[in-house]
Amino acid sequence: MRPSPAEIVRTLVAGRLPGLVHVAHRPGPHHVRHVTDQEGRVLLLVPVVSDLAAALRPADGDTDVPAVLDVLDLPPSAGAPSLGRAWVSGWATRLDGDEARRAALDFAAMDPTGDLLDVGTRFRLYRFEVVEARWDRAGSVRRIDPEVYAEAEPDPLHPVEGELLTDLAEHHAAEVTGYLRRQLGLADGGGHGVPRVVRIDRYGLMVSYGRPGARRRARLTFPHPVADHAELARLLHPMLCRQAAATGHAETG
Secondary structure, three states: OOOOHHHHHHHHOOOOOOEEEEEOOOOOOEEEEEEEOOOOOEEEEEEOOOHHHHHOOOOOOOOOEEEEEEEEOOOOOOOOOOOOEEEEEEEEEEEOHHHHHHHHHHHHHHOOOHHHHHEOOOEEEEEEOOOEEEEEEOOEEEEEOHHHHHHOOOOOOHHHHHHHHHHHHHHOHHHHHHHHHHHHOOOOOOOOOOOEEEEEEOOEEEEEEOOOOOOEEEEEEOOOOOOOHHHHHHHHHHHHOOOOOOOOEEEEO
16 A cells, blocks of 8 residues: 555645745746645735735736646655655635635644734735646656545645654664564565665555665555554554564565
8 A cells, every 4th residue: 555646746735845836927936835725725825025926916807827836845864765746736816805714724724824814914815726736756747637636635644754754763773673674574684784764654664775775665554544643653553662563564666
């Protein structure tokens, strides 16, 4: 088991990573603060006085502007594989009144920035429903059905992935190494190098192992997708206890 392309795109555009906005027929791109709501719609928090605000101003007679949100994954540690790049596009509309206030609450659920208090004065909120989604990884671009995108969920561990990896490496290194060796069938001192976890998602662990210059990767899948950090901690407890029997399934590649 592993994240689907739609889940990866939802994870990348959720709002935890920096984003760029491209506006059709306007100079750019523009850095932007953004999140997605529960339906996957994109919310943009834009300073009133900015090049992006000017770019998002509709032409006479129009109410919206075609825009693309571009988000590149930032791997949580050196040597960790990238999730790639997500592109989602739609027609951005400025929100006002009650609609803007409701959208501000959706934005705050992901990013509780104090600038949301100035929506309507110093900042404006724009929103677009995703009509096209693409996932770009290793030079291969895959189109995602907008309905499948909307139904997918961002990975709940992605916001704390870096902290989880640091905790495993700094506080449980010996237990983690033993667990990984058992799961991958690596003998101690067998010339395979020290295996280490390089990525974590709700479906499992991505592990790097092998000699320098010939590292390989494998996935250790969980018995079921985890819902949150607390469930992950319960699931990993056997791994962190040397006396406990380890469970899991390895996919090499």
